[in-house]
Amino acid sequence: MPGPDATEACAEALADARHVAVLTGAGVSAESGVPTFRDALEGLWAKHDPMQLATPEAFVRDPQTAWDWYRWRRSLVAEVAPNPGHDALVALTAHVDKLTLVTQNVDGLHQRAGSRDVIEFHGNLFSDKCAHCDTREPAHTGDAGDPLPTCGQCGRVMTPGVVLFGEMIPPAAMQASEIAATTCDLFLVVGTSAQVYPAAGLAGTARACGAGIIEINPEATPLSAGADHVLRGPSGEVLPALLAALAA
Numbered sequence: 001m002p003g004p005d006a007t008e009a010c011a012e013a014l015a016d017a018r019h020v021a022v023l024t025g026a027g028v029s030a031e032s033g034v035p036t037f038r039d040a041l042e043g044l045w046a047k048h049d050p051m052q053l054a055t056p057e058a059f060v061r062d063p064q065t066a067w068d069w070y071r072w073r074r075s076l077v078a079e080v081a082p083n084p085g086h087d088a089l090v091a092l093t094a095h096v097d098k099l100t101l102v103t104q105n106v107d108g109l110h111q112r113a114g115s116r117d118v119i120e121f122h123g124n125l126f127s128d129k130c131a132h133c134d135t136r137e138p139a140h141t142g143d144a145g146d147p148l149p150t151c152g153q154c155g156r157v158m159t160p161g162v163v164l165f166g167e168m169i170p171p172a173a174m175q176a177s178e179i180a181a182t183t184c185d186l187f188l189v190v191g192t193s194a195q196v197y198p199a200a201g202l203a204g205t206a207r208a209c210g211a212g213i214i215e216i217n218p219e220a221t222p223l224s225a226g227a228d229h230v231l232r233g234p235s236g237e238v239l240p241a242l243l244a245a246l247a248a
């Protein structure tokens, strides 16, 4: 865990900021027990290539198998709960002038914790989308082997509402994230390895526009050297400590 001086310095930066933007990544979800993309390729799925399951082509070639994998991932996420890091980000909104939350996670745990207006950079596992007419619907329920969800507008088979390999970031999420990065004066990067673009580029954009950068992560990342403050540790411990320092 970071020392009290580092935490205090970050709390002061938060108190001084007019607009705080936060980018969260897989580490925040992993602390709740959400399997990473790689972890979700175990057991029955160990022999599968993710490129055969998580691409638009997979849903054309063998939609039943691709859907069975996503339904299994949904069942895993449904069993976990938000952690103290998610909760601290909800509470943080009451202590700063403005907070914009951008997440690379698709599990909806920020919303389950109580965060609102979350910008979902990579979509949401618990929604369905139609690649043909761009319709989005709440996730159709179903288990492995059940009939596939079809679009209420055009009747074609839908895909999960996540960004599949080879797909664009949803334009609205991309635009809202870039606005946040260019207008915030403090940018927190939480629980991300900062290696997946374009999300990883948001911190660079924020820095170029004059924002301070705080990194919260157990390990060093490519962003660490350029961060103004680094708090080493799991977000479920670091964020509550930061909140306590800010509220003191």
Ligand SMILES: [Zn+2]
Pocket (backbone or CB within 6 Å): 130, 131, 132, 133, 134, 135, 151, 152, 153, 154, 155, 156
């Ligand atoms: Zn459709």
